[in-house]
Amino acid sequence: MVEKVIFEIGDVVKGTIEQIEEKQAIVSVGGKVDGILPLKEISNVHIEKVTDVLSVGEELELKVIKVEEDNLILSKRAVDAEKAWDVLQERFDNKVSIEVTVTEVVNGGLIADVGVRGFIPASLVSKNFVEDLSSYKGTTFEVLVEEIDREKNRVILSHKAVEIKETEVQRKAAFSSLTVGQIIEGKVERITNFGAFVNVGGVDGLVHVSQLSHKRVENPAEIVSVGDLVKVQIISIDEKTNRLALSMKSVQPGPWDELKEDVKVGAVVEGIVKRLTNFGAFVEIQTGLEGLVHISQISEKHIKNPKEALEVGQTVKVKVLDLKKEEKRLSLSIKEAQEAELKEDYSKYIQPQENAGFQLGELFGEKLKNFKTK
Incomplete structure (x- = not known):
């Protein structure tokens, strides 16, 4: 004769699932009574069917929530919740x-x-x-x-x-592998009006607009697009502020490295006026290579401001006065370029004295009045 086991509300019992029905599971808990585990007492979240989470033969720890004459109403979620609160609190604290x-x-x-x-x-x-x-x-x-x-x-x-925590761990690991001066390939992630953000080794670094190219850049989108793979050099690392400064310009050949043969002292070349200042004009004579035309070298006439004689975007001829490649310094003259051009013009017309049948003034008129012999 099997002794009848007495159960009370609140008891925690161990049971084995014997049968699964549409809305409940029948559980053997020992003794002469059956344990019933309703669908709503299986989990703390919504489930459609008992079979979604339980199977026959599975052993469970359950809490008695109601005692009937021939049945015990059991709850799995009540036991899970009791255990869960302690675990959750410990995870929250730590x-x-x-x-x-x-x-x-x-x-x-x-x-x-x-x-x-x-x-x-x-x-x-x-x-x-x-x-x-x-x-x-x-x-x-x-x-x-x-x-x-x-x-x-x-x-x-x-x-x-x-x-965020994982990103920070990755960032620290990435920073530890990067060094100033290192050249590395990265992917353009974002473009702003002040530069481009490039991901290198899992962290984003800024290529400032001034570091995108040797030439003057107004809009970074002219140089790079999102998704581009580019070579950059690390120019500074600040782990405290999580800032990484990069340069594309420093890994590209510069205009001083690719100086054209015709750019030399005394040569007259063509250029474009890029900037005007109070003291002169900056003229680009090849991509990324700008030289200064001092205000005194702009015109034969006395001018108080370069804007009186020039405008940005204007094409002009300039004479190379001084070129120091090591110092990346270039001095130019519009005035002397004009004088050199004038000399070349009238030299074509000079004939031996015995054949001369005209005066230079007849050919050049006012031009000669402004010409100064160097």
Whole structure:
């Protein structure tokens, strides 16, 4: 004769699933009574069918929530919750992540079973904006406990916090592998009006607009596009502010490295006026190579401001007065270029004295009045 076991509400018992029905599971707990585990008492999150989470023969730890004459009403979620609160509190206190599976997508966020019902607000799903949360249903990922309140049965979780933490770990590892002066390949991630952000070794660094090219750049999009693979040199690292300064210009041949043969002292070349200042004009004579035309070298006439004689974008001829490649210094003269051109013009017409049948003044008129012999 089997002795009848006495159960009371609140008892925690071990049982084995003997049968699964549509809305409940029948559990053997010993003695003459059957244990009934209703669908709603299986989990702290919504499930459609018992078979979604349980199977025949599975052993469970269950709590008695009601005693009937021939049956015990049992709860798995009550036992899970008791255990979960202690674990969640410990994880919250020590900022340790836990792995969860998303069971529902609800208005404003996601639901995950962590022994109790855990809520992940939409703003804490990812560090990047997520437009459609439906793709997260059934996915498993790490979360941190952001907020816990046992009395209110409230648990707020964050996957975003885990992503940020992982990014910081990756950033520190990446920074430790980078050195100033290192040349490395990176991918253009973003373009702004002040430069381009390039990802190198898992961290983003800024290539300032002034470091994109040897030539003057007004819009970074003229030089690079998002997704481009580019070579950069690391010019500074600041781990405290997480700032990485990069240069594309420093790994490219500069105009001084590719100086054209005709650019030499005394040569007259063509250029474009790029900038005007109070003391002169900067003229580009080959891509990225600018020289200064001092205000005194702009015109034979006395001018108080370069704007009186020049405008940005104007094409002019200049004479190379001084060129120091080591110092990257170039001095130019528009005035002397004009004089050199004038000399060349009238030299074509000079004949031996016995054949001269005209005066130079007849050929050049006013030009000679302004000409000074160097």
